[in-house]
Amino acid sequence: MSDDERQTRDDFADAVNMTASELRKWLDTDESKEVGQKSGGSTESTGHQSGRHIVRILEKRQSEYTEADYAHMRKVVGYVARHAKQRPHGDVHDTPWRWSLMNWGNDPEKH
Template identity: 85%
Template structure:
């Protein structure tokens, strides 16, 4: 395993603070399905699709991670970092901002 892959896994583990089970449960909620950018014509949002990929990554053995998985891990790390900086004022518990982050495996209310 390369140093880049090790760093990617570490950064991904820091960004994703939900378990596969928590994320799978979240992705089944109406709140999860109503946020995020959807392709023209409707369908699944980018974040919701990402969440399903994150669940697969979390459930895999590390030795089974593909180049596409590592690319997705880097995408997740970047999204969580950028979106976290846009935190709105006040209570964020029931906000699309938090729900979007949760679709990407990060619950900003968990420490």
């Protein structure tokens, strides 16, 4: 395993604070399906698609990770870092901002 892969896994573990089962349950909610950008006529947002990929990654052994998995992990780390900086003022519990982060495996209310 390369240092880059190790760093990617560590960064991903820091960014994704939801378990596979928590994320799977969240992705089934109406709130999860409401938020995010949909492209190319898709009915599913980019974040929702990402969440499904994150669940698959979390359910794999590290030895089973593919290059596509590592690429997606890097994408997740970047998205969570950028989006977290846009935190709105006040209570964020029922906000599209939080829901969008949760689609990417990060619940900002979870410590």
